[in-house]
Amino acid sequence: MTGVLFEITFWLTVPFWGLMIFAPKSRLTARTVSSPLIAVPPLAVYAVLVAGHLPELWATMSSPNLDALREFLATASGASAIWAQVIAWDLLIGAWMYREGRRLGLHPVLMGPLLVLTIVLSPFGFGLFLAVRARCDRANRATSVVTGQ
Template structure:
C-alpha cells in the first residue's frame, strides 16, 4: 500500500500543474489554482501514511536531529510521507508563482518552463522565479521580459 501511495502522490497533482502550464489564460485555471484546496489530494495521502505512525512522526519532528531523521526516512512510510508533503508544498509554491506571473503579465512561454522547472527542482525554480519577479515587478517592465518591447 505504501508503494502505491508513493506512486500516486505526484499524479494527483498533475492536473493542477497541467492547467497552470498549458492553459494559463483560461479563467477556470485561475479559479482552480487560486484555492489552497489543490493541496488536499497529496495531504490526504500524507495523512493515510502517517496515521498509524503518529508517535514516531512526533518524536522525529518535535526533536529533530540528523540521525533520527535519517532513520525516519529509511522507512518506506516515512519517505513516502515526506514525498507527499513535499509534493503538496511544491504545488502551493507553483500556484503562487502562477498567480504572481499572471499579476505581472508574464508571458506563458516564460512561466511554463519556470513552472516545469519548479516541479523537478522546486528550490531552484522558485529562486529563479523570485529573481524574474524582482526584475519584473517594476513599472512597465513585465511586458518587456518576453516581447522586448
C-alpha cells in the same frame, strides 16, 4: 499500500500543474489554482501514510535529530510521507508563482519552463522565479500592498 500511495501522490497534482502550464489564460485555471485546496489530495495521502506512525513522527520532528530523521526517512512510510508533503508544498508554491506571473503579465513561454523546473527541482525553479519577479515587479510594491495605493 505504501508503494501505491507513493506512486499516486504526484499524479494527484498533475491536473493542476497541467492547467497552469498548458492553459494559463483559462478562467478555469485561474479559479482552480486560486484555492489552497488544490493541496488537499497529496496532503490526504500524507495523512494516511503517517497515521500509523504519528508517535514516531512526532518524536522525530519535535526534537530534530539528524540520525532520527534519517532513520524515519529510511522507511517506506517515512520517505513516502515526506514525498507527499514536498509535492503538496511544491504545488502551493507553483500556484503562487502562477498567480504572480499572471499579475505581472509574464508570458506563458517564460512561466511554463519555470513551473516545470519547480516541479522537478523546486528550490531552483522558485529561486529563478523570485529573481524574475524582482526584476519585473514595481519598485514600490511593498508600499502599495500596505497602503492599497
